[in-house]
Amino acid sequence: MTETAxxxxxxxxxxADRLAAVRARVAAACAAAGRDPRSVRVLLATKTVDAARVRAALAADASAVEADPSLAPVLIGENRVQELVAKGPDLADxxxxxxxxxxxxSNKVNAALRWVSCVESVESIALARRLSERCTDRAVPLAVLVQVNVSGEPTKHGVPHEAATDLAIAVAALPGLRLAGFMTVGLRSPDPVAVGAGYAALAALRDDVVASGAPGTAQARGLSMGMSGDLEIAVRHGATLVRVGSAVFGARPPL
Incomplete structure (x- = not known):
């Protein structure tokens, strides 16, 4: 075997070991919350991770799923359209x-739509309309999540909590889109109670929108929340998707 191999x-x-550890954490958090571990998907946040390492992670995950078919394959998530476009061809197979x-x-919508099946970062009706215009003729509607700034931190993206219900109902009514739920980046705090309060608020918002009876909202049950450092808190409050990066790929290099 060569040194490179x-x-x-x-x-x-x-x-593979790190992925297994993340899955074990999710399973333990689900057990503690009385939830089925299959109700929570793992998304690999691949910001700054090169295509070769993403391929290696996907290969490791495929082996794990083959060994245990009860596991759902991981998803991948990109933060930047530039990286999405650059890595897309290397991962397409x-x-x-x-x-x-x-x-x-808005000017990057076309580039993004070539590679993604879901946009988790819809935070304005203008962006939602732009996506709708590009997706009206698609055979399968584009899944979207409304991103909510539950913490109110000025450094966070997302619609303010108090405006999120109206935005979600408006997005759900647009042709070519399927409102699949909500996303947030949790409060940056060492206090698990404060972090959990934000996640609980997003879950309550989701419940209100689903119960509203507004067109297109009945299936908006997804909650993308929780990352490497706080996924257990997010699972406790109903996360259906946790976004992990450093727990699998290690700390990002300084910019």
Whole structure:
């Protein structure tokens, strides 16, 4: 075996071990909350991760799913359209389910739609309308999540909590889109109670929208919340998708 091949095998083993650890954390959090672990999907946040490492992680995950068919394959999520477009061709043969989890400018909608099946970062009706215009003729509507700033932190993206219900109902009515739920980035705090309060608020918002009876809202049950450091808190409050990056790929290099 060449040194290069050995290094690639070591990397895949490391990623497989880290993925298994994340799945174990999710399963334990679900058990503590009395939830079925199959109700929570894992999304790999691949910001700054090169295509080769993403391929290695997907290969490791495929092996895990083959060994245990009860596992759902991981999804991948990109924060930046530029990275999404750059990595897309190198990952296309693997056909990963890819979400955009970062901000989307209107002039980049066409580029993003080539590669994603879900946009998690809808925070304005203007963006939603732009997506709708591009997706009206699609055979399958584009899944979207309304991003909500539950913490109120000025550094966070997302519609303010008090405006989120009206935005969600408006988005749900647009042709070519399917409102699949809500996304948030949790409060940056060492206080688990404060972090959990934000996640609970998003879950309550989701429940209100689903119960509203407004067109297109009945299936908006998804909650994308929780990351490497706080996924247990998010699962406790009903997360259906947790976004993990550093727990699998390690700390991001300084910019």
């Amino acid at each position: 050995s290094g690639a095998d070591d990397e895949r083993t490391l990623l 693997l056909a990963p389910v890819t979400h955009l989890i970062g901000p989307l400018q």
